[in-house]
Amino acid sequence: MKMQKIRLPELSRHYRAAGETLSRDGNRLLLIEAILLLLLNLPMYLSLDVVMRAVFSMLSPPLSEELALVLYLAPMLLLALLFTLPSLIGVFVLAGRLAYGASPTLSELFAPFSSWQSYARTMHLAWGAFWRFGLTALAAVLIHAAGSFLLEEVPLGKLAVGFAVALVILLGLLLCLRAFPTMAVVLFSQMPVKEARKLSRQIAKCARGAGLRFVLGFLGWILLGLLTLGVLLLWDTLPRMLIAYFDYLKQIYEMIIHSED
Numbered sequence: 001m002k003m004q005k006i007r008l009p010e011l012s013r014h015y016r017a018a019g020e021t022l023s024r025d026g027n028r029l030l031l032i033e034a035i036l037l038l039l040l041n042l043p044m045y046l047s048l049d050v051v052m053r054a055v056f057s058m059l060s061p062p063l064s065e066e067l068a069l070v071l072y073l074a075p076m077l078l079l080a081l082l083f084t085l086p087s088l089i090g091v092f093v094l095a096g097r098l099a100y101g102a103s104p105t106l107s108e109l110f111a112p113f114s115s116w117q118s119y120a121r122t123m124h125l126a127w128g129a130f131w132r133f134g135l136t137a138l139a140a141v142l143i144h145a146a147g148s149f150l151l152e153e154v155p156l157g158k159l160a161v162g163f164a165v166a167l168v169i170l171l172g173l174l175l176c177l178r179a180f181p182t183m184a185v186v187l188f189s190q191m192p193v194k195e196a197r198k199l200s201r202q203i204a205k206c207a208r209g210a211g212l213r214f215v216l217g218f219l220g221w222i223l224l225g226l227l228t229l230g231v232l233l234l235w236d237t238l239p240r241m242l243i244a245y246f247d248y249l250k251q252i253y254e255m256i257i258h259s260e261d
Contacts, residue, residue: 004206004259005206006252006255008207008210009248011213011217011248014248015217015240017244018099018243019240021099021243022236022239025103027243028235028236030098030106031091031238032234032235032239034091034109035091035234035239036234037106037109038084038087038088038090038091041083041084044079044083045076045079048076052071052075056072080130081126081127081130082123086112086113086122086123086126089112089126090111090112090113091242092183093187094111095239095242095246096187096246098243099242099245100188121193124186124193125183125186125187129176132175133172135175136175137172139168139172140168140169140172143161143165143168144165147160147161147164174212176211177211177212177215178211179211180210180211180214180249181200181203181204181210181252182196182200184246184250185197185200185249203249203256206252206259207252210248210249210252214245218237218240218241221237222237225237225238
């Protein structure tokens with residue numbers, strides 16, 4: 001089936017609908033608890049940091065800076081891929097069920113770990129996000145290192161390097177936004193992952209700019225949340241974004257299907 005391009009729906013409707021969903025049956029507190037549990041990943045990274053630094057300090061002779069950096073980052077990245085990203089996807093599972101009218105419990109936060117099949121499907125999804133963010137971070141680091149070395153004596157060299165790094169990060173974010181429908185489609189379509197990704201790409205082509213519009217629509221609230229030291233982010237902005245994400249994509253998919261009639 002060849003899908004037709006559509007005009008993107010207004011986000012304001014989904015912003016209000018998400019607020020209504022959060023106001024029912026303790027849904028807001030459920031998502032806040034899920035986000036707080038996700039943030040408990042942070043102490044694991046801090047503990048791993050302490051252990052790695054202690055091990056490096058006991059080595060004689062000390063490792064080179066390059067090798068030490070690789071050995072330091074490897075377990076951090078492994079932990080992110082195998083545990084933190086699946087935990088984040090669990091938050092999306094919980095939010096998606098709320099958005100679609102279910103009454104989930106907090107235990108569904110751990111749905112990605114409930115079976116080997118669920119975990120394997122989650123890892124497919126996590127890897128897609130991991131390589132995009134990883135490629136962006138690697139490109140930014142390499143450009144910063146090369147630019148700092150080559151332009152060290154050049155006037156305004158640091159400014160040029162900073163601009164190049166910012167540009168790479170911006171392009172990386174746009175690359176990530178191209179996969180905007182993927183999370184919802186893979187998690188709730190019940191399709192094999194390859195078919196779900198194919199459908200996600202088709203939706204992205206028909207609704208170009210949907211991810212960017214969604215992020216820009218919440219950008220003011222995100223900045224305001226940062227000004228409140230994260231209180232508003234935790235209480236309203238993040239839970240509302242999670243619910244609105246699924247509701248927004250549901251309408252986009254319905255508009256695409258109806259455009260074929």
